[in-house]
Amino acid sequence: MDVQFAEFTKPEKLAVAHILSRATAIVAEWGDTLDPQSLEMDIAAVHQHTPLRLRELARADRFNFIHDVFGIRRHIDRETGRLTDHFLPRYAK
Numbered sequence: 001m002d003v004q005f006a007e008f009t010k011p012e013k014l015a016v017a018h019i020l021s022r023a024t025a026i027v028a029e030w031g032d033t034l035d036p037q038s039l040e041m042d043i044a045a046v047h048q049h050t051p052l053r054l055r056e057l058a059r060a061d062r063f064n065f066i067h068d069v070f071g072i073r074r075h076i077d078r079e080t081g082r083l084t085d086h087f088l089p090r091y092a093k
Helices: 010-029 036-049 054-058 062-075
Strands: none
Touching (some): 010 054, 010 062, 036 062, 054 062
């Protein structure tokens, strides 16, 4: 099965841009780098199957933001775009 990606609305695109910026900054604090395009694709794939409250996620406190964003990175099946291991982001709709 090919991965399907959600089409973001304009407000969602702005939220995703903020999420990418925050995630990149957090990873830089850890002394590492992050490919924002890869993270954007992960978010779009997950959002297709498990809709996310993107604007709320973009403004989430650090703990919940890290849980959701990096949980998505850890639990995404890149062949289907679905989350594995019963992971459910806190900012899922």
